Amino acid sequence: MKNPIEQLNKIFDSRIRLGIMSALVVNDSINFNELKELIAVTDGNLASHLKTLEESGYIKVQKGFIGRKTNTTYAVTKSGDKAFRQHLEALEKMIRSIG
């Protein structure tokens, strides 16, 4: 049997990236400020984690405008959704393995 720890996704090691994914999988899209408030992080910190997720192809970014203000929204991609589900399954296995 494979060790479940190996199935955990390294990208979701960070509490912030995991938080971003958790919020995005249950919403069509969320904008930057809403994410910031949900996860309670600073702008720079959130931006860098979003960048990592975007580069691994787990989320897609859409830049838009509300009036004159920029409104950047984020949504999960298919591969991001899949990766997140696998990560959850791995977590589940780890909990089961003690019983």
Place this chain on the structure above:
Amino acid sequence: MQKITSEQSLKEIRDIKQIMERSSRFLSLSGLSGVAAGCIALAGAAIAYYEIGKNSFDETDYSSRSSVSDLFSMKLFVLGMIVFFGALVMAFIFTYIRSRKQGVQIWGAASKRLLLNISLPLIAGGIFILKLLQTGYIGLIAPSCLIFYGLALINASKYTLSEVRYLGYGQLILGLISLYFIGYGLFFWAAGFGLLHIIYGTIMWNKYEKE
């Protein structure tokens, strides 16, 4: 080693669950909003009761008790609107205060979704009730208010505190019962919009907000 990691996994899953819930439900709804809306509804019902008593006295000579003059139904309509918007404003104020305390944006994705899902059944109900009023089916107005409001709450409960569902069931059941007691609509209306709101609000305040 194994034990520590499984504890970490549990904590991680708890965090995920919490963020999923907070991002998809508007949880700042205050119990005090329910209490305030209930009090306004009771006051409105008392005024309506007084007005109806006065009115049926005046008109006994001309019309049967069930038909209502245009002016009178207009008066009740205006009273209904005042109660509705009064309750809405009061409910908003307490929920706004709570969301500020929790540091939650009041106009976010979750609250928009909640508003949309409660509005649709309410708007449909509003149009339906307006038509009842025009065509003179006065006796069906109170049951319709309760039934549509109950359905709206049941629908909206997926997007806010899940206990709202039980308030919805209560309103719906009262509305259905009142269909069989036409003529006592105002009492059912007061019980649903007044008492149920106050009871619900008090329970919720005790559960989540009491310090």
